Amino acid sequence: MELLLRIAQVIVPVFFIVAVGFVYARRVRPDMTWFNRLVLDVLTPLLVYTALAGKEFRLQDHAPLLLAGALLILGCGALAWVLARGTRVQPRSLVPVVMFNNCGNMGLPLALLAFGPAQLGAAVALFSISNVIHFSLGARITSAEARTRDLLLSPLMISAALGFASAASGVRPPDMLMTGMRLMGDAMLPLMLFALGVRLTTLQPQDVPRGVLGAVARPVIGLLLAVPLAWALDLTGPARAQLILFGALPPAVMQFLLAERYAQEPERVAAMILLGNALAVVFVPLGLAIALPSG
Template sequence: MELINRIADVIIPVFFIVAIGYGYALRMRPDMASFNRIALDVLAPLLVYSALAAKDFQIADHWTLLIGGTVLILGSGLLALPLAKITGAQPRTLVPVVMFNNCGNMGLPLALLAFGSEHFGAAVALFSVSNLLHFSLGARITSHSARSRDLLMSPLMIATLLGFASAFTDVRPPEVMLSGMKLLGDALLPMMLFALGTRLTALTRSGLALGMLGALARPLVGLAIGIPLAWALGLEGAPRGQLLLFAALPPAVIQFMLAERYQQEPDKVGAMIMLGNALAVLFVPLALALGL
């Protein structure tokens, strides 16, 4: 009973905010383009940098978890490739959807609620590693014409690299500036959930069949790798829970933007992502039950 209450305490606030975004979008049909730009160019970079550069974040304490996250991403891609061939899906469409999860919009708020602020830096580090791989290797998988250099020069990637540099060198801005960065960056967490709810209004019945493969493959492949990987790496407690939550998250919303940019079946990618995020109500509690 205590475990059920803990899981409910984590997921209810998250899906409550998603539901508010969904309901608001059904009624008002807001244009989220401006918010998405602000989120990617300002809020997300400040959130990432302030977490990685914080004095209490010691990157040496999280090496095993970061290695686990990297192996999980790459391993998911390796398993998705034969799955695409078996099902007849285009690898450039399916593989990135299975590899990269929604560790920003959904993963960060969930990690904060499930494991507390003392372990939040580790979740941001996982998010940062995922973004580095997504905007380099993931972009190249999506399209052979993708220019990873342009993606890696985005504000979010620059903030990630600067954050890791601060974590390694202990060189950081004055504490008063870091506090301001954190205050503004923290605003991203509830707003990402609200934005996710608005995006779910795009899910249609015609997209259900197309989206089911990627929607199910992302968390199932992730958990199939993540559970034995956590044991092999000797992860316990919060790090083990973080890796299993990371493994079970739905497909990354940002992959739709890449698919649309490079015209790699964006309609199919969108269906996989929307349905996958809707099904998170099933897989997230499962991951929390395994990890808490």
């Protein structure tokens, strides 16, 4: 009973904000273009930098978790390629959906609620590693014509590089500036959940059959790999729990933007991503049940 209450305390606030965005979008049909640009180009880079550059984040303490996260992403990609070949689904459509999870919109707020502010830096570091791989290898998997250089020079990638540099060197802006930057970055967490709710209004009944494979494969393969990886790398406590939650997350919304940019079956990819995020109500509690101690 205590474990169920802890899970509810984590997921109810997250899905409440998603539901508010969903209901609002059904009534108002907002244009999210400027909103998404603000979150992606300003608020998210500030959150990434301040979490990584903060005095409480020590890069060396989280190195095993970052290695595990990278191995989990690559392992999911390898198994997704086998699955794509076996089911005759285009690998360039399925593999990135299974490799990359929604560790931004959903993963960061979940980590904050589940593990507390002291562990948010580790979740942001996983988010940053995921994005580096996504915007390099992931983009190339999506399309052989992807220009990785343009993606890696985005504000998000620059902020991650500066954040890791500050974490390694100890050089950071004055506390007064860091406080302002942190206040702006923290605003991203509920805004991304709200935007996810808005995006879920585009899910249609006909999307379910073509989206179910990627939607289910992402968290199932992630969980199947996360548990043995945590054991093999001797991850314990919050690090083990973070990796398992990371494995249970739904597909990354960002992958739809790449699929649309490179005309790689964007409708099928959108169906996988939207259905996968809807099914998070099943797989996220499962991941938390495995990750959180029952005592």
